[in-house]
Amino acid sequence: MELSVLFFLTSGLFLGWALGANDAANVFGTAVGTRMIRFTTAAVICTVFVILGAVISGAGTTETLGKLGAINALPGSFMAAFAAALAVYLMTKAGLPVSTTQAIIGAIIGWNLFTNNATDPTALTKILSTWLICPILAAGFAMVLFKATTMALSRAKLHLIRQDAYTRLGLLLAGAFGAYSLGANNIANVMGVFVSASPFTDFEFAGLLTFSPTEQLFLLGALAIGFGVMTYSKRVMMTVGTGIMPLSPVAAWVVVVSHSLVLFLFASQGLESFLQSNGLPTIPLVPVSSSQAVVGAVLGIALLKGGRGIRWRVVGGIGAGWVVTPLIAGVVCFIGLFFLQNVFDQKVYAGGLGKAPVAIFSAPAGTAVGPDPAPARNKTL
Template identity: 50%
Template sequence: MLEYLFFLSSGLFLGWSLGANDASNIFGTAVGTKMLRFTTAAIIASIFLVLGAVLSGQNTAETLNTLGEVNTLAAAFTVSLSSALAVLMMLKSGISVSISQAIVGGIIGWNVYNHKPTDTETLTNICATWIFCPIISGVIAVGLYICVKKLLHHSKVHILWQDMAVRVGMILTTALGGFALGANNMANVVGVFIDSNVLSPLKLGNVYTLSSTQVLFLLGAIAACVGIFTYSQKAIKTVGKNVLSFSPTVAWIVILSQSLVLILFSSENLENFLISMNLPPLPAVPVSSTQAVIGAIVGIGLVKGGKGIKWSLILRVVSGWVATPVIAFILSFISLFFMENVFKQTIFIP
């Protein structure tokens, strides 16, 4: 058990990175526009992140397992640590990045090191979501923006009541965003540890029993909460204020679009429904909340004429999306070599 917890520490570190990095996407704009206090937003997001991770975090884990079933504890530790370090490196340089991309880079590193073929269909699926996620988010944001603008124009509501409505909306959306992040992204954090999980189920009184996988997701979520409170303010500065100077209403639309996209890519029910309607399904894949936010911001910025968007900063963030999986891949490959040859750990069971 102790050995498991030691190896899980890298997963928890990645969880911390998720909280530090992605929380800014959930409520960064709300805090950046001073509509919500950081502490209020952080508490709401944390509670719902834990709920999302525990109640429906496992849907997206299957996709990552198909990409590469990291089947030893030492390998899971290494892949997770490499991804976390890649995220931290990018975060230190002030670029808000994607944990999803880091973990995918890390897993492919493990596949390549072990001469194991990567499931190209899953990889294509995942890479496609990296392109579609910001696009879908942008389309949702533009739709919401046009509707809200029309509504405000016709309703003639006093500015004070608009302010209050946006605040209430932001609180609800922060909760939704927290849940969505937990549901969609927690697989990135602890997904590679599922196969080697030795944790016991946890009884919550006589009401509910958490399965061992749910306990694993709970630990990851707690680590993410620590990340939210300890480091997310730095990333908020990038997403919340710098990319596009926008009004609180637009800020709310951005976080709502992002949350909806994350929900779309986490729901197995929706996937089954789309398949039953003969429509192209949206797979339950961990997508990047950063990409969703940037997609929404760019979408709204384009509708407004494109003048307010700071393209240089967007370019920096996008370059981070390319750099993150590559760095995670390289770190994973090198660390696996050391893990196997220096620390004499088993990193692959054929």
């Protein structure tokens, strides 16, 4: 493999690291923050299950992301991932909760605009609508689950000490499920933009298993996520639990399960084909924001309790972050691509080679900054 290929992949790894550092806190933050689970344990479980989720079930959401804009040249992928990672990093530094999903979507749209490539309206609407549905769904799950759990606990009359032991085990299992769902749903954010331009070939392991180029990419991305979890997530984990409102360990468990269910629903190809085969409406396989899911779940519980104790200023900050993140990523990507193409003489768009989406808007003549995108226009999937 060329050295330049490795270099271009580093921005994906940077994004993976940023995702691990931030989103692992959504899965295990409340458990570690309330000192129910040790950080080391949380980090190890999170890493293992993120890798499993990414490699086993990561394909579904990647396909949707690919439809939005198939970045088909490595330098282009590099810049998209770099812009997203930079946006995530900047927002984290500013103390705002961040969504890797929104960052990468912003970056892809930035790439689409720069290369004058069309943005698929269906895919975009699908993704944008899930950003709204995801927190609402998480809030709904959290409300039902919290009510059911508190009722069951009040009926079971468990000893405080035993309830504590069960909650720990529950947090551990829910965390593992959450990490798996995070890997499955969010690996598309990290490595999705590299799929069309994957430098890998099939890799056979002992003649038994064959790893496709995509799976190898996902493994690499998942390892980067794991590295982010191990190296930088502790601080975020310690603060996430009490950010919006203080949570009891049982409420923390409800939040993790609701978050994981939402991420799983939006990533499960198995569920999609099951619903399809039974003639039921399917759930779109879309990378959703784990931060949004957690915020939705916490707000769901808070509303169930009458809305007392919600720090609305924090909620407002989170809302603002949801708008600012894709904007920053889009602008950084656009500017970065300009420099990459015109200063470093890199081809950021391989016209016609990738899976270009249906054109929804045609840029006015002469506005295209990149190479001639004409071959890609009006091309159907």
